[in-house]
Amino acid sequence: MALLKPAFLNRLNILANPHRRLPPSFVTLRCLSFSTPEEEAAAERRCRKRRLRVEPPLSSSQRFQVQQVAPARPVQNPNAPKVPEPVTALCGNRLNLHNKILKLIRENDLEEAALYTRHSVYSNCRPTIYTVNAVLNAQLRQSKYADLLSLHRFITLAGIAPNVITQS
Secondary structure (H helix, E strand, C coil), rough: CCCCCHHHHHHHHHCCCCCCCCCCHHHHHHHCCCCCCCHHHHHHHHHHHHHCCCCCCCCHHHHHHHHHHHCCCCCCCCCCCCCCCHHHHHHCCHHHHHHHHHHHHCCCCHHHHHHHHHHHHCCCCCCHEEEHHHHHHHHHHHHCCHHHHHHHHHHHCCCCCCCCCCCC
């Protein structure tokens, strides 16, 4: 706003005195540089993307320095409820695991899907709550209530935070 006001006043001054022409300033050139609103919107999107761009990953030496400087985390309340993971947690190996379990569900191999979910809890690729919900939903559709309750109890004890779909 502060940049546009001087440009506007400059433009009014030029229009009021047609015989005296001032050289255009940087601000007036910037405001008049786009011929269509679409071009201006595209330029605005590019600026926004530039501002939101993720910083490059740290090298190993920088990462070591950051770990030394980072303050200790505050102790969290163990009685506080766990927040479920967002959908964006389904990426990379976890997405591959999710798709593999969905394939087992489509093939109607629920025992294998539940077993694979249980084993993956203690591996380096933990399942997300969305993967567990898919297995629980398939067991519910097949009326396998004992298996459903057993898996639900297992994931609760394993510390996977349930979401609204799990609770319903």
